[in-house]
Amino acid sequence: MNTVIQTKGLTKVFKRVEKEDGLKGTLKALFKRVIVEKTALDHFDFQVEQGELLGLIGPNGAGKTTLVKLLCGIIQPSAGEAQVLGFTPGKLKDGFRRSYAVVMGQKSQLWWDLPASDTFLLNKEIYGIPDDIYKQNIAYFSDIFGVRDLLSVPVRNLSLGERMKMELMAALLHNPKILFLDEPTIGLDAIAQKQIRLFLKEVNETKGVTIMLTSHYMEDIKHLCKRTVVINGGKKVYDGNLDALLSSFQEHRIITVSFECECQPQLDLPVEWLEKSPLKSVLMVRRELVKPVIQSLLTHYEVNDIRIEEEDIGGVIERIYTAGKEGIPL
Amino acid sequence: MRKYLEVGKISVKSQITYRFDVLIGCFMPFIRVFLAYFLWRTLFTDKTEMGGMTFPMMLTYYIVCAFIQRLEQSNGLVWEFAGEIREGRFTKYLVKPVSPLGHFVFTSLGKTLYHLVFTVLAVGCVILIFKGQFVGPASAGSLILALLIAFLGLLVMILLNYLTALLAFKFTDITGWHLLNGNVVDFLSGALLPLSLLPDWMQGVMRYFPFYYMQFLPASLYLGLRTQEAFFGLLVMVIWIIVLWGLAEFLYHRFRRLYEEVGA
Structure with missing residues (x-):
């Protein structure tokens, strides 16, 4: 096995300006800034092997997105280190950026006023994708998703589910080795969620893309990931098989x-x-x-x-999070 | 290089959605031409020449300045770019093998290219209105020099605006600074009034700054004035472009580390 992601003591502390409410508080903040530190990720160690489909779960503010951002090099660690495909992410070397892709459910890389195919063309040039691979990938992905006739529709006229499919296509055209997904199914209906799940599974199995997925929907994780990392309060509280974890918490x-x-x-x-x-x-x-x-x-x-x-899975997860917070070993 | 041409292309393509807005916007700088017309007509009632210019030359000066000003599109791009930094949408430049500066420059040039079509139309209308008062270029050579310097001026302006946008990494909101910047540039570039009306010592100092060459010198060259300053101008502009380019790259690599990608 080949390790593609490795972190050692990875820590991220955010500084926030805290302001009292009301006009008085605002005026006070103008002259004197109260900086509050918040540890979003706290000495996080883990590693991911090539070809894995890894799930990352945790409540809001647990540090999932921070971890993904650190691994993509979008933000810089406060302490510790990360290695992704042998690169230090924060340096944002071109070779590194060519070898991964990230899709965030809340953020779009598509040009709003233009058809998705225009964004694809732009990515083709930015990543220097050869013509034949480009054509092959467009055909392959649009067939799995059944979106061939939507390629020339302006993005603003697409539904949320259709747009997410286009986002995934745009991200995968350059054959990345690792795909980071942050809430890819957020706000989607059950059918679209299922399609996206099937797609990710297919991409993972046939193209061998390592996928790291964060999601609020347990169904996503349950269907896709053999290995799950539970994170809470910036700390890893569980790393292993999801079924085993669930059954031990099924009270x-x-x-x-x-x-x-x-x-x-x-x-x-x-x-x-x-x-x-x-x-x-x-x-x-x-x-x-x-x-x-x-x-x-x-x-x-x-x-x-x-x-x-x-028992309903939601209740189980709640218990796992509470246990994690209280430091009870899982 | 091909990737940046594609960036420029996509910028042109996404502009086409806003045809109406662009068309209306193209007449904006020419409003100043009408104001100048009435102001200078009064001032010229008992004179035939001021600061070396006749009334038709003065009018032409304002038309040429308005034309150049309209082609400068990076000003509006600052709002977009700074907004992306402030609201955490800047990520798309970080995760792709693309330079944000290259992106900014070519998006801006793409916009300029698209606006050129409409601006030529607007200039045509204005020339028709002031028929007989509009002066053609002094010579083919002076026209080419004017265009070349104006283009370098455009690049300097793009770089300055990129630097302004970068400040959003540090200060989050840069509205005030950007507005102030715009007003100062309007004055220094001669868009408000020809710099030849300013005292000599001031003009002397301004020759070392890029603003002098953005609108004032190209418009003067077009009229066949100050041709002896053209080559010094080219040199000054090239130096400024190199300096600003270096500064932009330096600041970007420092500031991007401050980026926290809010909102997700």
Whole structure:
């Protein structure tokens, strides 16, 4: 395996000017600046191997985007170091910039008033992409996305999902070795999200592009990434398989029971009733209580059907973040 | 080099969306020509010559200045560029193998090229209005020299505006500075009134600064005046371009480290 990204003690401290509210505070800030330091990334160590599809999750302000920006060389580290493809990102050498691409869901590189194909042409010249590779890539990407007839539509007339597909195309035309993605599916509907996911998987598998992805949508990470890094408060709190992490934090099961006849089920075990209607009940119990609860239900009531499900992923993630913040090892 | 030509091309292409605005904007600098017409007609009532210029020459001076001024498009680009720095959209220049200065210069020249079409149209209209009062170029040679120096002046202005935009890295908001800059340049370049009306010692000092050669000297050369200053002017401009270019690169590499890419 070939290590493409490596960080050692990578730290970023932002300085902010803090201002009291109101006119008085504003006037005060004009003469005396109160600078507050905020550590966005705190001694971050990790490495990524070639061809990996790595997920980066964490709550807002955890340091995900800061990490991506540092690895792209957009901002400079306050301490520590990063190596990406053997380059120091902050130096922004042309050779480095030719070998990666970054797509930020909130920011666009497309020319708003022009069709996406004009931006593609510009990138062709900027990256010096040979004609045949350019044509080949345009055909390849527009076929996977099914956007061939949208290439000549001005970007401002595209939908959000279509625009994101164009962003990804623009980023990948020069065959980058690493693709950084910051919230690529933000604001997209389920269909577009799924298409983008499939696309990323395809690009990762067939083109061997190393992908590092941050997302708020657990579905993205769950479907795409074998390895996940959880980051909170600028620190790495977990690095490994997402499924393993999720199952260790799955504390509850959801049990849905339907009854043969109307009844008012009562249990002397600690359960949380989510729904109680005459013929159906939904309850949440701790994992170790699933067996006694079901036994008790079966013995006391005329049960028609039982369904046991995993807890909603959102709650699990919340627990992971809280644990991370409190320094509990995951 | 090819990538910067493509940058210029995309700049022209994206301009085409704003045809109406460009057309209206092209008549803006010529409003000053009308003001100058009425002012100088009054001043010339009992004189035939002032500062070596007749009334038609004076009028032509303002038309040529307005023409040159209209072609200078980097002024508006400063707002765009500084906005990109302030709002964190500058990232697109950092992550691609492209120089922001090259980008700025060629986007600006692309705009100039596009505005040229409309500005020629506007100049044509103005010349028709002042038929008989407009003086043609003194000679082919003086026209070529005037165009060459005006083009170098354009480059200096682009570099100065790029430097102004770079200040946004450090000071975030540069509106006040940029407005002040614009007014000072208007005066120093002779767009407000011909510099030949200023005291000699002032003109002497100004010969070492680029502003003198942006509008005043090209317009004078066009009229066949001050031809002996042309070569010194070329030299001064080339030196200024080299100095400003170096300063721009130096400051960019220092300032980009201050960039924090807000808003994401």
